[in-house]
Amino acid sequence: MGGVRPDLTVPRKLSAGDRVAVVSPSFAAPGMFPAIHERAMRRLRDDFGLEPVEYPTTRRLGAAPEDRAADLMAAFADPGVRAVLASIGGDDQLTVLPFLDPAVVTGDPKPFCGFSDNTNLLNWLWNQGVVSYHGGSTMMHLGRVGGPHPVSAASLRAALFGREDLALHEVDVFSEEELDWNEPASLDTPSPTAAAPGWSWHQPDRVVTAPTWGGNLEILHWNLAANRWIRPAGDYAGCVLLLETSEEMPPAAEVYRMLRNAGERGLLEQFPAIVVGTAKASSLERRTEPAERERYRADQRAAILRALDRYNASAMVVFDVDLGHTDPQWILPYGGLVTVDGPARRITAHF
Known part of the structure; x- marks a missing residue:
């Protein structure tokens, strides 16, 4: 632990x-x-x-x-x-x-x-x-x-x-299409679905059971900017970092900069395992085509790995887990224990 x-x-x-x-x-x-x-x-x-x-x-x-x-x-x-x-x-x-x-x-x-x-x-x-x-x-x-x-x-x-314990699993289809709740039809119209990207693992060479911390990357960055409610970096040592981005769809360059800033603070290096939510790549304000969504997610994965290569090169990462702004969503302990088992390609939440 x-x-x-x-x-x-x-x-x-x-x-x-x-x-x-x-x-x-x-x-x-x-x-x-x-x-x-x-x-x-x-x-x-x-x-x-x-x-x-x-x-x-x-x-x-x-x-x-x-x-x-x-x-x-x-x-x-x-x-x-x-x-x-x-x-x-x-x-x-x-x-x-x-x-x-x-x-x-x-x-x-x-x-x-x-x-x-x-x-x-x-x-x-x-x-x-x-x-x-x-x-x-x-x-x-x-x-x-x-x-x-x-x-x-x-x-x-x-x-x-x-x-x-609850074993997470990949899903076959997911949705990132927002319904306009101002339209009466949205009360009875399901969101369109698409094939889920599936989990991808980076350096799955260990088993980490630890308390979680993290959440929405943009909000964490605001907390860092306000310099409140962020503890000394060492207090997060050994935790599993949860990361996801919002419907505002921050560009890959901004995702990298936010993680770089956390890295410069000594924060990013504290996490042996990182679980990244499937990035939402379409919104009511910005409708995108499937190919653009795939590029957006690929660029975000690359930005995260770029930051980790500089600040935490040994981290194990699981991408495209359903924990953020897409549907469905795994509700996960925050501060409670999660096991990220790289060799078995398995994630377990301990409730």
Whole structure:
């Protein structure tokens, strides 16, 4: 086992009938797209046996950071609420963190699920010594046409209810096509799918079982720029790094620069194993053709390897794992243990 944070607390698991907070620490998408949100809430009740609890800013567009933080603290402070789920990501959650009270969270640790801009909260909780879960947006995954993908549903169940290991596997098809939620047809139209790229391994010569850290690369870079909630580089030694990029589709040159900056800080060299999500290569704002998507992902893989060649040449890397902005999504422990088994070409999440 690697890592220097064996002290991270795994929150207790849920039981059927438990109340769970649904919050919007970033963008209040439930207020703009209530039909998608209501469908997600029904599935929490009907498919997962949980009772969602909303807060004043869950649907309030443009809520102040102080108000969003107050709702988070109310959710974590309520002994009757047993988990906290983010509705979706956004772009300014960094401004919420200064208003959070660590004592509230550590006094009654609860599972938190989110990704993208919620990397801010995942990282903040890691700093408080609390394990959380990367993934599981209610709008994106529970509100999905046809219900949550089996991969997303199984791993969300493991995060909330399970105490066993979950072996990840490759998928045959995936989606990166966004539906326009402003269009009524999006309520009943599944996202188009395409053949998944499949996992690719770089230097699969070891077995690493360690706590995870990381998340969305752009958000991690903002944390580095703000110089808050980033610990001394040695505190991450031996951890498994999770990396994924957003629908803003940063170019390969920018991906390299962000990783270079982490390398110059001594951070990139700390991770013996890195798990990289399938890069989302199309969006509502920028529709791309299949050949362009393949080039984008190939260029991003090359940029990551270029940075590692300079700052962590011995790292083992798995590319194109379904853990980011594409669908389906594996919800993974954040601060909890993951095993990356290179010789067996296997990844296991320990819940």
